[in-house]
Amino acid sequence: MKAARIERVKRRVLREAVAENLDVIRGAHPRAVRPANRLSRIWLRRAPYLLVPLTLAAYLARGSGGEAAAPVVRAFITTPAALRLPLAETTTSVERVTSAAFPLAVRRVVLDAGHGGSDPGATAARVSEKAITLDIGHRLRTLLEREGFEVIATRADDRTIALKDRARLANDSNSDIFVSIHVNAIVKYTASRGIETYYLGPTSDPSLTQLAAAENRVSGYSLGDMRKLLDGVYADARRDESHELAAMVQQQLFTTLRASDPGLENWGVKRAPFIVLVATDMPAVLAEVGCLSNEQEAAMLARPEYRQKIADALFHGIRAYASANDGPKKKGTPNHG
Amino acid sequence: MADILHVGIDLGTSRSAISASNGERFVVDSFVGWPLDMVAKKVLKREVLIGHEAVSNRTMLDLHRPLERGLLKEGSEKDVEAVRELLKHLLRLVGVNGKIDASNVRAVVGVPAAALRTNKQYLRNSMKGIVDSLLIVSEPFAVAYGLDALLHTMIVDIGAGTTDFCVMKGRYPTEEDQRTLTIAGDSIDTQLLKLIEERYPQANVTVFMVREWKEKHSFVGEPPARVVVTAPVKGVPTEIDITGEMRTACETILPPVVETMIDLLVRVEPEFQERVRNNIILSGGGGLIRGLSDALENALKGVGGGKVRYMQDPVFIGSDGGLALAIDAPEGDWEKLTA
Numbered sequence: 001m002k003a004a005r006i007e008r009v010k011r012r013v014l015r016e017a018v019a020e021n022l023d024v025i026r027g028a029h030p031r032a033v034r035p036a037n038r039l040s041r042i043w044l045r046r047a048p049y050l051l052v053p054l055t056l057a058a059y060l061a062r063g064s065g066g067e068a069a070a071p072v073v074r075a076f077i078t079t080p081a082a083l084r085l086p087l088a089e090t091t092t093s094v095e096r097v098t099s100a101a102f103p104l105a106v107r108r109v110v111l112d113a114g115h116g117g118s119d120p121g122a123t124a125a126r127v128s129e130k131a132i133t134l135d136i137g138h139r140l141r142t143l144l145e146r147e148g149f150e151v152i153a154t155r156a157d158d159r160t161i162a163l164k165d166r167a168r169l170a171n172d173s174n175s176d177i178f179v180s181i182h183v184n185a186i187v188k189y190t191a192s193r194g195i196e197t198y199y200l201g202p203t204s205d206p207s208l209t210q211l212a213a214a215e216n217r218v219s220g221y222s223l224g225d226m227r228k229l230l231d232g233v234y235a236d237a238r239r240d241e242s243h244e245l246a247a248m249v250q251q252q253l254f255t256t257l258r259a260s261d262p263g264l265e266n267w268g269v270k271r272a273p274f275i276v277l278v279a280t281d282m283p284a285v286l287a288e289v290g291c292l293s294n295e296q297e298a299a300m301l302a303r304p305e306y307r308q309k310i311a312d313a314l315f316h317g318i319r320a321y322a323s324a325n326d327g328p329k330k331k332g333t334p335n336h337g
Numbered sequence: 338m339a340d341i342l343h344v345g346i347d348l349g350t351s352r353s354a355i356s357a358s359n360g361e362r363f364v365v366d367s368f369v370g371w372p373l374d375m376v377a378k379k380v381l382k383r384e385v386l387i388g389h390e391a392v393s394n395r396t397m398l399d400l401h402r403p404l405e406r407g408l409l410k411e412g413s414e415k416d417v418e419a420v421r422e423l424l425k426h427l428l429r430l431v432g433v434n435g436k437i438d439a440s441n442v443r444a445v446v447g448v449p450a451a452a453l454r455t456n457k458q459y460l461r462n463s464m465k466g467i468v469d470s471l472l473i474v475s476e477p478f479a480v481a482y483g484l485d486a487l488l489h490t491m492i493v494d495i496g497a498g499t500t501d502f503c504v505m506k507g508r509y510p511t512e513e514d515q516r517t518l519t520i521a522g523d524s525i526d527t528q529l530l531k532l533i534e535e536r537y538p539q540a541n542v543t544v545f546m547v548r549e550w551k552e553k554h555s556f557v558g559e560p561p562a563r564v565v566v567t568a569p570v571k572g573v574p575t576e577i578d579i580t581g582e583m584r585t586a587c588e589t590i591l592p593p594v595v596e597t598m599i600d601l602l603v604r605v606e607p608e609f610q611e612r613v614r615n616n617i618i619l620s621g622g623g624g625l626i627r628g629l630s631d632a633l634e635n636a637l638k639g640v641g642g643g644k645v646r647y648m649q650d651p652v653f654i655g656s657d658g659g660l661a662l663a664i665d666a667p668e669g670d671w672e673k674l675t676a
Contacts, residue, residue: 010487018472018674024473025461174512
């Protein structure tokens with residue numbers, strides 16, 4: 001009887017192994033990590049957290065003569081696609097669901113050292129953005145791994161990697177957060193130097209559109225791909241998470257680096273449509289950790305000790321975000337969708 | 338119809354093994370090297386060197402270890418070429434392209450789980466055309482299959498570049514059932530080298546020497562004997578005692594391994610947790626560290642206790658599992674899995 005059961009299980013796992021390989025041959029996403037499935041599973045698992053407050057909210061709204069809440073409740077309990085409502089609808093009808101309803105632990109971090117290979121990014125007399133971001137990425141990786149995080153780097157050396165491939169690596173690796181490291185250059189205002197951290201969102205600031213366009217150059221996406229990517233993505237569930245991560249990273253960067261450079265300005269947390277933020281499935285931020293167009297800052301960025309400070313600050317920001325989201329792990333609740 | 342040869346290959350970060358249905362089994366070091374220049378080529382009289390031969394002649398070679406840290410580096414043509422050379426070499430050892438034609442070979446290749454997680458398509462493309470049909474699976478899964486340990490079992494495969502964890506729940510493992518740490522044999526080597534250099538700054542020691550010492554003398558907990566090795570100090574072969582350093586270096590892997598093991602355990606459905614705890618299987622070269630299974634069992638006492646077994650034949654445990662998969666896969670499936 002036992003042998004028959006083992007044979008049955010063997011046949012099943014073998015069939016599943018073959019099916020997964022056939023998916024790869026056909027170019028489909030692996031069964032276990034198809035992003036849509038993954039998101040669906042997260043939503044299904046968290047549905048009770050949502051249904052109770054939302055149903056209550058809808059009931060109260062009806063009771064007070066309001067009708068607005070009903071469509072929102074339907075939207076939330078159908079599919080993840082329903083999340084892609086215009087921002088105004090999700091924010092005004094009922095009390096917003098905060099990220100506390102989705103306490104997913106952070107274990108796997110994607111580090112994206114901006115630019116590389118034939119794309120140097122911003123340059124100054126002795127340094128290029130691609131070299132600085134790679135070095136900070138290496139230093140940050142060491143710190144994160146020492147703390148027990150799993151780290152996946154989009155590039156480990158000086159090579160050209162399309163933004164599409166960076167996003168694909170992040171998505172395929174089923175990672176928890178994505179941190180892209182860049183260095184600013186504002187050629188019109190060389191006296192300025194500051195720190196800023198971005199998360200995904202629309203912007204009406206033409207200078208930010210210009211910056212996003214510059215960083216999005218080596219994307220590898222077609223116009224058709226972009227439309228699909230941008231379709232409603234600004235309102236998706238990971239926006240709040242990304243904002244929280246961006247805020248923690250920015251705070252650490254500014255407080256740490258200001259100590260070394262009193263003239264450093266805090267340019268804050270901002271929204272912009274960088275491709276790596278658009279195309280990734282997980283909470284994602286892009287940190288502009290310095291400003292190469294400023295001569296004094298370029299000199300500091302050329303120093304390994306200063307780059308270590310940047311890596312330290314990024315590490316503390318990521319760790320603060322991870323700690324804030326780590327509640328259920330201690331209780332043994334599954335965190336991965 | 339010509340006879341079909343089924344093979345199971347364990348493509349490891351440190352060693353790779355092959356088990357074939359004709360009874361042949363071989364293991365080689367996962368190193369591939371190309372002569373650096375014309376002089377080296379003339380001395381070595383070969384286009385490419387593989388395994389121990391490559392390590393021994395490393396000063397004359399552009400040496401590659403294609404799955405270092407468990408990943409095949411995307412975009413690195415040399416690493417892809419190294420994987421292909423390694424596979425071809427393993428197949429040659431069991432008779433492929435001698436008596437057996439590559440078009441009659443059906444291969445199951447087990448790779449570190451991390452390599453599969455990042456880019457399955459790339460991995461598959463890089464192995465294309467070497468055999469007739471190819472099935473790629475994660476290494477701990479191949480181990481579990483070979484041992485019939487498919488239900489309520491945890492495989493902890495401590496290799497060189499990665500430590501792979503996999504909980505078998507009677508289904509093909511998903512992302513949620515697996516974890517990979519880059520803390521493994523290589524990180525012990527690095528740590529041991531650092532500690533020896535700190536204590537014996539005059540000694541001239543390389544990572545290759547340290548690896549060899551680790552493979553002979555590794556342990557955690559109480560030392561079974563003093564570890565005394567010979568290393569050149571200012572050119573003079575000198576005996577040095579590295580007992581403390583060996584213990585410290587080997588014990589660095591304990592906290593992350595224990596933490597990951599327990600983290601995976603608590604994610605198992607509560608009614609099955611005890612069964613999984615009592616069915617933990619250590620595989621891979623790291624499992625040879627003396628005292629490791631006892632240390633892991635001690636750590637499990639905090640969550641109700643458990644049993645950690647170590648398989649006696651760690652070298653071929655993965656490739657034998659792959660061979661079992663290759664033989665069991667139905668003919669119809671192999672036709673679809675053309676490489």
